[in-house]
Amino acid sequence: MRGRTEMAPKDAKKPESAPMQEERRRTNLGLPDWRELPNTIEYRSESARRVRAGFVGCGGHSYRNIYSAFHFAPVDLIAVADVQIDRAQAYAREFGAERAYDDYREMLAKERLDCVFVVTNYDENGRPRFPGIAMDIMRAGAHAWIEKPPAANLEEVEAMQAVERQTGRFTQVGYKKMFVPTYMKAKEISQRPEFGGARQLSIRYPQRMPAPETRYALAQDPLAVGFLDHVWHPFAVIQYLMGDAASMSYVWDAKSRGFFAHFAFKNGGIGSLHSSGGQASGAPLEHVELVGDGSHLIVDNIVKLTYYRKFQGHYYGRSGDFFTPDESAPIVWEPEMSLGVLYNKNTFLLGYANEIRAFCDSVLTNTKPDQAGLRDTHMMMQIYEAFRQPAGATIDFKVPATVG
Numbered sequence: 054m055r056g057r058t059e060m061a062p063k064d065a066k067k068p069e070s071a072p073m074q075e076e077r078r079r080t081n082l083g084l085p086d087w088r089e090l091p092n093t094i095e096y097r098s099e100s101a102r103r104v105r106a107g108f109v110g111c112g113g114h115s116y117r118n119i120y121s122a123f124h125f126a127p128v129d130l131i132a133v134a135d136v137q138i139d140r141a142q143a144y145a146r147e148f149g150a151e152r153a154y155d156d157y158r159e160m161l162a163k164e165r166l167d168c169v170f171v172v173t174n175y176d177e178n179g180r181p182r183f184p185g186i187a188m189d190i191m192r193a194g195a196h197a198w199i200e201k202p203p204a205a206n207l208e209e210v211e212a213m214q215a216v217e218r219q220t221g222r223f224t225q226v227g228y229k230k231m232f233v234p235t236y237m238k239a240k241e242i243s244q245r246p247e248f249g250g251a252r253q254l255s256i257r258y259p260q261r262m263p264a265p266e267t268r269y270a271l272a273q274d275p276l277a278v279g280f281l282d283h284v285w286h287p288f289a290v291i292q293y294l295m296g297d298a299a300s301m302s303y304v305w306d307a308k309s310r311g312f313f314a315h316f317a318f319k320n321g322g323i324g325s326l327h328s329s330g331g332q333a334s335g336a337p338l339e340h341v342e343l344v345g346d347g348s349h350l351i352v353d354n355i356v357k358l359t360y361y362r363k364f365q366g367h368y369y370g371r372s373g374d375f376f377t378p379d380e381s382a383p384i385v386w387e388p389e390m391s392l393g394v395l396y397n398k399n400t401f402l403l404g405y406a407n408e409i410r411a412f413c414d415s416v417l418t419n420t421k422p423d424q425a426g427l428r429d430t431h432m433m434m435q436i437y438e439a440f441r442q443p444a445g446a447t448i449d450f451k452v453p454a455t456v457g
Contacts, residue, residue, distance in 0.1 A: 094125050094395055094406075095125075095127075096124065096125065097123060097124050097125065097126060097127060097128060100127035102127060102417055103127040103128060103129045103413075104127060104128055104129065104167040104168050104413050104416045104417060105129050105131050105164075105165065105166050105167045105168075106128050106129065106130055106131060106166065106167065106168050106169065106170060107130075107131055107132045107133070107134065107157075107160055107161070107164060107166045107168075107169040107170070107195070108120070108130060108132070108133040108134070108144075108150070108169065108170045108171075108172075109133075109134050109135075109157045109160075109169060109170070109171040109172070109173060109186060110134075110135060110170075110171060110172040110173040110174075111133060111135035111137070111140045111141055111143070111144040112172060112173075112174065114172060114200070115170075115172035116144070118399075118400070118403075118405050119170060119172055119200075119405065119409070120144070120147075120148045121400065122400050122405045122406045122409050123148070123409070125395070125400065125401075125406045125409075125410065126406065126409045126410045126413050127410075127413050127417070128409075128413060130148055130149055130150045130151075131150060131151055131152070131164055131165075131166060132145075132150055132151060132152040132153065132154060132160050132164050132166075133145050133148070133150045133152075133153055133154070133160075134153070134154040134155065134156065134157040134159075134160045135153075135154075135155065136155060137155070138153065138154075138155035141153035141154060141155060152164070157169075157186065157189070158189065161189060161190065161193040161195070162193070166193075166195045167195060167196065167416050168195050168196040168197065168198060168412070168413075168416045169190045169195050169196075169197055169198070170198045171183060171186050171187065171190070171197060171198065171199045171200065172199075172200045172227075173186065173200075175271075175278060177272075178271060178272040179271030179272050179275075179277070179278045180205045180271055181202050181203065181204055181205055181281075183199040183200065183202075183203050183204065184203070184204045184205075184209040184210075184212060184213055186199070187199050187203075187213055187216075187224045188212065188213055188216045190222070190224075191213075191216045191217065191220045191222035191223075191224065192216065192220060194220070194222065195222060196222050196223050196224070196225075196412075196415070196416050197222070197223075197224040197225070198224070198225050198226075198227065198409070198412050199224060199225075199226055199227065200226070200227040201226055201227050201228060201282075201285040201289075202281050202282055202285055203224075203226045203285075203427075203430050203434075204430070204434065205271065205281065206434070206438065207431070207434045207435065207438055210427060210430050210431050210434050211431070213427055214427050214431065217421075217427060223415070223421045223422065223426060223427075224426065224427055225408075225411075225412045225415065225422045225425050225426055226425050226426070226427070226429075226430055227408060227425075228285065228289035228292075228293075228408070228424075228425045228429070229289075229403055229404035229405055229408050230286050230287075230289040230290045230293065230404060231289050231290075231292075231293040231404070231408070231424050231425050231429075232404035232405075232407035232408040232411065232425075233355050233402070233403065233404040233407075234396070234401065234402065234404075234407070235352045235355055235356060235357070235358040235386070236290060236293060236294065236341070236352065236355070236404075237407070238358055238386070239294065239341070239343055239350045239352055239358060240293060240294055242350060242360055243294065243343055243345060243350065247348065247362075247363060248345040248346070248348045249345035249346025249347055249348060250320070250322070250345055250346065251294055251295055251296075251320065251322055251343055251345065252321075252322045252323075252344055252345055252346060253322060253323055253324060253342075253343070253344035254291065254294055254295050254316075254322065254323075254324035254325070254341070254342070254343055254344075255324065255325050255327070255341070255342040255344075256287050256290055256291065256324075256325070256326050256327065256339070256340070256341050256342075257327045257329050257339070257340040257341075258286060258287040258326065258327070258328060258329065258338060258339055259311075259328070259329045259330060259331075259332045259334075259336075259338055260280065260283055260284055260287070260311070260328040260329070260330055261276060261279070261280070261309070261310040261311065261328075261330035261331075262280050262284075262305060262310055262311070262312050262328060262330065262440065263276045263277050263280060263310065264307065264310075265441075265443070268280065268440060268441070269441065276310075281437070284328075284437060285433065285437075286339075287326050287328070287339075288433040288436055288437070289425075289429075289433070290339075290341060291316070291324060291326065291436075292429050292432060292433055293424065294341075294343055295316075295318045295320065295322055295324055296318060296319060296320050297318065297319040297432050297450070298316045298317070298318055298319070298432065298435075298436060298450050299316075299317045299318055299319050299449065299450060300316070300317045300447055300448060300449045300450060301314055301315065301316050301317075301436060301439050301447070301448050301450070302314070302315050302445065302446060302447045302448065303315065303439075303440065303444055303445075304444050304445065305444045306330075308331075309330045309331030310330045310331075311327075311328050311329050311330030311331055312326075312328045312330075312444075313325060313326070313327055313328070314326040314328070314436075337353065337354035338354070339352070339353075339354060339355055340352075340353055340354075347363040348360070348361060348362055348363050349361050355402065355403070356387055356388060356402055357385070357386070357387040358385070358386045358387070359383055359384070359385045359386075360383060360384040360385075360386075361383045362381045362382070362383065362384070363381060364377050364378070364381040388402070408425065411424075411425075432450070435450045435451065436450070
């Protein structure tokens with residue numbers, strides 16, 4: 054006997070979508086609409102307006118962190134490109150792109166795109182491929198989002214800025230540290246009148262810097278490529294929390310290849326970067342302290358924020374306990390890690406979702422990003438190139454660092 058398909062009754066209810074289930078649960082429990090609460094996230098499927106996006110690069114980092122973040126951003130992935138067409142086709146299937154290409158130039162010519170994300174490796178000389186691809190994207194009429202490191206030198210940054218001016222398109226760089234929730238909260242607190250302004254910054258971040266003779270020899274020294282690749286993380290924290298640097302000097306340890314860099318900032322503040330090459334590889338990577346006037350903040354391992362509020366102090370030699378009044382006691386924030394929610398996901402804790410959402414907002418409003426753009430990149434590239442100067446020298450920066 055032939056099998057037959059059971060037909061559902063005409064009056065049978067259709068399965069509820071996830072948003073419908075959530076709305077029913079909200080109504081039944083008397084919960085407020087999530088849209089009325091601060092810092093709530095719209096899923097991609099709920100977005101009324103989305104960017105038409107292309108993607109260049111189908112590697113491990115993009116798979117883990119960028120493509121997957123599109124679930125929480127208004128992105129319609131139209132096409133992907135990779136030098137290996139089978140890999141591009143596999144990513145297109147997995148992440149819902151309509152078409153795959155083995156040449157990004159063909160994708161730019163054939164597709165109508167609002168923006169293009171780029172996550173690629175280095176060329177045969179150890180140089181980032183991002184500048185050339187970003188300029189091709191902008192000339193094709195789309196906005197570009199590129200991973201760090203954005204370029205190998207200041208000349209390439211200024212070339213991208215020139216194309217921004219010529220085309221009216223813009224490029225944002227993947228400085229995820231500028232979008233880490235704890236750093237965003239730290240900046241917000243530091244701008245409150247009671248904090249007293251961002252006056253002093255101290256960062257510890259593990260980074261080895263090559264010897265002067267090979268420090269920028271990208272084709273010869275793998276450590277030079279590693280320095281170029283990673284140093285943008287602490288640079289981004291510096292730029293985000295303190296703004297433009299006015300000058301810098303540094304000292305370098307030849308054995309561990311770590312260094313201390315000391316900064317004076319345009320806002321009158323000061324700061325230091327302890328690039329702790331040689332620290333234990335199993336230890337948390339980042340420790341940040343931001344000092345105001347009578348208050349300061351500490352961010353440990355990017356997930357724990359402690360705010361030490363103003364307090365007049367104990368009576369020296371007379372106070373019998375060490376407690377501060379409740380109204381001025383320290384505040385500590387760190388995420389709970391038990392629930393399957395957004396705020397404890399790597400995608401949010403490390404800043405990926407926030408940076409992509411910010412870029413999409415800029416594309417949809419055709420507004421140049423006010424952070425993580427080429428203007429910030431110009432300042433940070435000046436810091437990178439300052440290490441060409443001998444240790445102990447004071448290097449002055451162009452402030453404001455912009456050419457467009």
